[in-house]
Amino acid sequence: MHHASTQFWSVSILKHQLEANLYTHQGKLPNNFDATLPKELKPAVLEVFQDEYLMDFISTSDTEDERVFEEKVVADIKNFILRMGKGFCFIGNQHRLEVEGDEFYIDLLFFNRHLRCLVAFELKRGKFLPAYAGQLNFYLNVLDEKVRLENENPSIGIILCKEKKNTVVEFTVKNIDKAMGVATYRTMKEVPREMKGILPDIKEMVKLL
Numbered sequence: 001m002h003h004a005s006t007q008f009w010s011v012s013i014l015k016h017q018l019e020a021n022l023y024t025h026q027g028k029l030p031n032n033f034d035a036t037l038p039k040e041l042k043p044a045v046l047e048v049f050q051d052e053y054l055m056d057f058i059s060t061s062d063t064e065d066e067r068v069f070e071e072k073v074v075a076d077i078k079n080f081i082l083r084m085g086k087g088f089c090f091i092g093n094q095h096r097l098e099v100e101g102d103e104f105y106i107d108l109l110f111f112n113r114h115l116r117c118l119v120a121f122e123l124k125r126g127k128f129l130p131a132y133a134g135q136l137n138f139y140l141n142v143l144d145e146k147v148r149l150e151n152e153n154p155s156i157g158i159i160l161c162k163e164k165k166n167t168v169v170e171f172t173v174k175n176i177d178k179a180m181g182v183a184t185y186r187t188m189k190e191v192p193r194e195m196k197g198i199l200p201d202i203k204e205m206v207k208l209l
Helices: 002-025 042-048 066-075 077-084 130-147 166-173 202-208
Strands: 052-055 088-099 102-112 117-123 156-161 179-187
Touching: 052 077, 066 077, 066 088, 066 102, 066 117, 077 088, 088 117, 088 130, 102 130, 117 130, 130 156, 130 166, 130 179, 166 179
Parallel strands: 052 179, 117 156, 156 179
Antiparallel strands: 088 102, 102 117
């Protein structure tokens, strides 16, 4: 009984801290949504995306490149979707686009049921660079032209990187005509020390919730 009570207490604290983290980071994603999305859609978009994601299910080293990081995300895509928020349906990784015989690949492609749009994620292991936005803008143009269905909203892109400077992001995306934002992530080794001691095994947590 004591063991079960301890587990319940741990999960309760974990839920509280994750919810607090979600609340702290909601609506703060640097973006260009005002200029690129229908006005009525913006509040819902800001509720879905955060400016930082806790990816405590992934263990990485500083020497790993984007492809290795992507493989780890895809290997545990269920947990990635849980961290992303509501309504995400995974379409695939390295999603192929073809333009006049040339091939291009989106790191992760989703459809969000609540926003009714395609969502492209580009994963970066280092800090945000302005060049990333140009690449993502190209992908979003192709998605809207070749993949998006007639009744769907414009596609949204998120650059998920290790660190960013919001002012640099804002100057980069403000004149781009496709909707995008830039978020950061923290992996297992960066989870706050006070949380590591109470994090139950993910399978046990699912059983208790």
